[in-house]
Amino acid sequence: MKVGIVYGESSTDYFTFIVDPKNMPNFGEFVVVKNRNGEEVLAVVKSVRNINWLMSTGRGSYDYIEKTVNVFSKGVLDKSESIIASAKVLGVLKTKEDIENGDFEFKQIPNRVPIKPGVEVRLARDDDLKKIFSNGHIRIGRLLARSSVEVGLDVNKLVSRHFAVLAVTGAGKSNTIAVLTKEIIDKTNGTVVILDPHGEYSTLSWRNARVNPIKASIDPSKVSIGELATLLGIAENAALQRRFLSLAYTTVMEEAKRSAKVLGGMSFVEAMENKIEEWIRTYENKEKGEEAFIEYYDSQGKSLQRKIQSRDLDSLIRLKDYLQELRRNFGEFIKLGNILSEIIPGMVNVIDLSGMEEDQMISLASYLLRGILNYRVKYMKAVRTKDSETLVRIGERFPALTKPLLLVIEEAHIFAPREGKTQASHWLGKIAREGRKFGIGLGIVSQRPKKLDDDILSQTNTKIILRLVEPHDQRYVQQASEQISEDLLMDIASLGIGEAVVVGYAISLPAMVRIYSFRDEFEGTYGGVDIDIVREWTGEEEEDEDIDLLDFAGE
Ligand SMILES: Nc1ncnc2c1ncn2[C@@H]1O[C@H](COP(=O)(O)OP(=O)(O)OP(=O)(O)O)[C@@H](O)[C@H]1O
Ligand SMILES: [Mg+2]
Incomplete structure (x- = not known):
């Protein structure tokens, strides 16, 4: 025409x-x-x-x-x-x-x-636009300007080169993730892991859905000393507390080994508390004028001594408090075993972190990301060297890690903030840089792009940007992306709910897309429903509006 x-x-x-x-x-x-x-x-x-x-x-x-x-x-x-x-x-x-x-x-x-x-x-012509946009493994919506044209994405490029979903709150990020996830599971039999700080995906479901809900849990005996310190909330600069944490850790582990005891989960936390209590008493019970020595094991299992002074006492008492707090406030999350083993391949695995403090989420994320990366690297190496023993061992313990995997990080600014590195941002950065080689894809979701680590954001190639109004956020996203031109930036401010600018390798051309509504078009559910505040306050039932399916033409 x-x-x-x-x-x-x-x-x-x-x-x-x-x-x-x-x-x-x-x-x-x-x-x-x-x-x-x-x-x-x-x-x-x-x-x-x-x-x-x-x-x-x-x-x-x-x-x-x-x-x-x-x-x-x-x-x-x-x-x-x-x-x-x-x-x-x-x-x-x-x-x-x-x-x-x-x-x-x-x-x-x-x-x-x-x-x-x-x-x-x-x-x-519609046909030409379909040839451009309607290819790829999965479909995510329709061209905003031409609803007859479906928009597809290339999953290989989406996952291997990482992606980001960015927008103000309520603009449709979680809906987009639900759509992407459903499509990836249904069409490619992929494995997806969602780190879900607010329990937004606890009700994730669709027809013939394959969802594996995982309650967040952590075994403090399995994490690194750094992660354990984060888990306890010990400040980065509290060197003495960290030192004693490390001494107590190697000591209780060595003692358990020597007495052939299995230590893990809550029993580990209790053993740590007892050990520190023992050291505090050693100092308190010493005769006046005498010196107090504690016995500990180093990481090689060598028995050593250390003099305790009054300033050490302070750190030991603080450390004991931290352990007590962990047990009291966090007990429900402490569990024997390895959360990595709970991930099932060919499913979306939703790790519900709700109820945790941010430090604890970071610590768990760090442990999880580290484990996924390390075991994938080991697995791929074993494939190359035909090391069948390792292949079987990893396959039995962590079946999901025998295949590529997509990690979706909701509220990514918690784990990878721009200011100050966290335990988790280290591993996120590593996966962003090296994950491609080992088949680990990263999907970063955030409502505060400018609060995100710019290294990690700029490693995400495909960007799905829904409504983003704050100019600083817009500029920041533009700087982290080669494909966002000045005119696309203007478009981003004008988007409505569920409308996105999509750029990057996974789409043939940058385009404005109306993302499918997970509820209306896929008959799915997830937890992101807006609460009808007035209805809840007044207790009145409003008449249900007829949902207009618009021009949705089905598959
Ligand atoms: N593509 C879409 N089509 C129709 N409705 C949508 C679409 N995307 C989102 N919505 C609606 O907008 C509301 C908010 O969506 P969603 O929960 O995905 O936002 P969000 O960006 O994840 O918000 P938050 O930052 O608070 O997590 C939901 O009620 C959802 O049904
Ligand atoms: Mg959301």
Whole structure:
């Protein structure tokens, strides 16, 4: 359909056109024009302006304009009106009729020849847009400007090159993750692990869903000393407390080994508490004027002594308090065993972290990420060296790690803040940089992009950006992405709920997409429902609005 004629100045990457008022294209529509070489060029409408020459600004006072409107007949006014649109060139559309059997091809071939004024502008054909956007392994929604065209994503590129879902609260991040996850599980039999700080996915479900809910748990005897310190909430600079933590750790472990006792979960925490209590007493019970020595084992299992001074006592007492607090406030999360073993391949594994303090979430995340990366590296190495013993061992203990895996990190700014590294940000950074080689993909979700570690954000190639209003957040996201041009940035502020700008390797071309509603289009559930506050306060039932399925045409 013809929508206009190229008019005014044009270049290789922009042109303006005068619009046929009977066929006005919307903002964001895809159009095609011929360049000077006769090649078809695909472009997207970036602005549509309405101008009336009789009423241009500066042409007169209010009275003058009012007279103009009343005196001239409508026909004269209409004849002085024009609609001017500008469009951004995306690339050359190649119809390879002459080369192959008429197959159409679109590779973002840069347009190197200007568009000639006077040529006609047509709406891009549905079929062509489908060939560009409706491929890929999974579908996530429809083109905002053309609801007849489904948008697909290439899962290999999405997962291996990592992705980020960014938007203000309530814009549709979790809905997007639910859609992506369902599609990945259903279409590719993939393994997904979601770290869920607010328990938003505890009700995740859809038809024939494969969901494995995992209650967060941690065995403090299995984590590293650094992670244990974070778990306890010991400050980074509390060197003495950390030192004693480490001494107590190696000591109780060695003692358990010598007496052939199994130590883990709560029994480990209790053993630590007892050991520290014993050391405190050693100091308190010493005779006046005498020195107090504690006995400990180092990490090699060597028995050693250390003099305890009054300043040590302080740290020991604090340490004991921390252990007590952990047991009291966190007891429900302390469990023997390894959460890594609970991940099931071919499913979405939702690790519910709700109820934990942020430090504890970070500690668990760090343990989990470290384990996933380390065992994947070991597994891949064993595959290369045909080390069948290791392959079997890992396969039995951690079946999910024998296959690639996608990690989705909700509220990623908690785990990988921009200011100050956490135990978890170290491993997130490592996975962002090296995960591709070992088949570990990362999906970062955040409502505060500017609070996110920029190293990690810039390692995510595909970006799904829903409504993002804060200018600092927008700029920050733009800096972390090669593909977000100035005009896309403008688009991001204008998005509605569930509408996203999608850029990156996983999509053929940057596009504005209306993400499928997980509830309406996939009959799914997850926990992100907006609470009807007034209804809850008043206790009144409002009439259920009929859900309009719009133009959803099914599979
Ligand atoms: N694509 C969509 N189509 C229709 N409705 C949507 C879409 N995306 C989100 N919504 C609705 O908007 C509301 C908020 O969505 P969602 O929970 O995904 O937001 P969020 O960005 O994850 O918010 P938060 O930052 O608070 O976690 C939900 O009620 C959801 O049903
Ligand atoms: Mg959410």
